[in-house]
Amino acid sequence: MVTPRISYAHLLAKPNPKHVDSLLKFFESGRSQRGTGGFGVEIEHLPVHNSDDTAVTYYETNGIEALLKRLAPYYDEEKEYWENGHLVGLSRPGVAVSLEPGGQVETSIGILKKPSDLNALYSKFRREVDPILKDLDFRLVNYGYQPKSSFADVPVNPKDRYDAMTDYLGRVGQFGPCMMRCSASTQVSIDYVDEHDAIEKMRLGTVVGPILAYFFRNTPYFEGETNPWPLLRQRMWDYLDFQRTNVIPGLFDPRFGWEDYAVDVLSTPLMFADLTHTPEAVASGASPKELHRPAFRENAGDVYPDRELNPYEINHIISTHFNDVRLKNFVELRHWDSLPIERAERLTEIVASLFYVPENRERLESYFDGITEEEVFEAKANIQAHGRQASPYGQPLEFWKEFLGLEGLLSDIPGDPKHPDVFQE
Template structure:
């Protein structure tokens, strides 16, 4: 598909529609920004738990549920930018803050665009100042852990978002980890900008390589299904086993010449899982549905033979859950949900790594020559050996220093390697 004759990964996969590939490449290109405009986006997912001493899950429905929380929050947000599905309130928006729900009614706040840690903390404090008193009045609180602190995932219902009903059916047929992810996990995600294609791929590679190390330093899952958690990267383990077609590492990422087109080919060649034709006037789904399951169909089977619009592209990209995801920015997705001070410190570290040219060059030099197998080995090494792991042949103290993470305190109560808890 490339004019230079390089086939890339198209020969390994169902060859997607060339117009669709061009659409995604153009979308990535339009996200490029000069370094003077580089900023951050931060997303933190919160697990709602009962205040009755049980830490039990909080349902979406009812006078003391998550819909009641969103309804009480409405006056603080733009009434013209609320999100409803089948008459149910599922999200709110205003400049600088979008509140949405994950499948198990985890409450996510997306904050940005921010210049620095202070900008993030200002927005986050406002969000918590508004939401916490309401939740307290309703009898629950929002906690920041990588996994729900009490109860089984099987006891948690899926909220009314149509997309999640489809995901529940699809992932529920694949294995246990899909329902676990949907109902009981929570994350911190940081988004960064890129200058051009070369810069984007270099950042995705570095983020993929160091993400597990930072995830270990910032791990925050003390309990799993009511017992002390024994896997340092528990949430990552769930995601890696979720659906190998759309999670983990991007195939071919570390190969010479990998570029935006290769990323597009991988995404477009993967079954959609969730098909959304709400912005596709030429297509009507089965029984008139706009959102429906796609067991085997990829984008070329669903969308017309034309350039994709931005809404279609955005949906297609969100059906992939790579450790580092490319949209018209780069989304770093490795980390457990974190309280504000830990998330703010992580944001500082990410900024120092990806936005300081000298440090970025130094780090990419340390990791020159690594491949997909090396990253998978590092993930396994951290899971099995914890503090004794040697990612890419170097001890964790080395990585603390070069990543600027010397002051991070990893470990939580219940963690067998506990070294003290980072205090807010």
């Protein structure tokens, strides 16, 4: 049996009740602002040179910063995001472009009403970005990990939080620098109508996410060599930092609710404190470095004032947790490798079918009724140990392919034309 992680955060610190209430109101705002059926999709792209497939960095001539500056006219000037004098994000209605630590270019799209809306918005992004990329002589590829470069070859972008994260994650786990600098994902976010609905979707997403991840795996390379793990990104996150990754502790206890999640998040050290939108800190005349600082041993109660938290502070606190499924004012499913758009749309269709079609949702809930945290850990370990011969939850992958509606999934969908398509078996 695989031993699940145990969170000791609750023994070390008791969260501020006002902060707990702030998160509960934040979760409630998701219920009141949305109904069912909406999606958000985030696709992270790896920038690689056309000449040799090595990683393109932020600071190099004709690198990521040059790309963002040339892409900026297509976005709202007042929504540009700068840090330390460098452009690091762009936004307009329906689409936002941001950077992950190693210069991965993330496109956030939504809120979508149906999966087919994804391709239309994404295609517009590509029509704008591709001519610029051609001039800069690099391209954006969709893999779970850089095809040629090592993490040691990729500097982090200018966001202050990433220097602190490098220091922290480089010491507490096995894959921190690899995850930050060279990995890339696809994430799908879904709505909820109330607390019960949110918790049930978090449980189901945690249960089936690793199985879907296997069928959508897209990581042929690791550190310039053939990837040795069936699900590299899952392995990286599982061994990153047990305080803030993997299965949410207690999620499968029937009594688990929003307050339990809020207490877990607020009780865990932040890694990095962002006080740029904390009025008390700004008014104190704190320097930019003091407003962005490491917080390796401090949790939210140590960093933020004794009052209700504002939405920026809440989002920052939650962003320091990287569970398989994360709750914001929506449910964020985080299992999957970066995917080409056709495959990302197919993934979104499957998520829609499983979570928004009542009979499919009821079938899932009935099948997994009484599932435990230990069984989820065992299923994840089974896939890592056995790959295509795996039997997560005691059933072979062929069973799950039919049960989850994945027939025809390994059809020929092009990825990066310069490399073999990982979807072929």
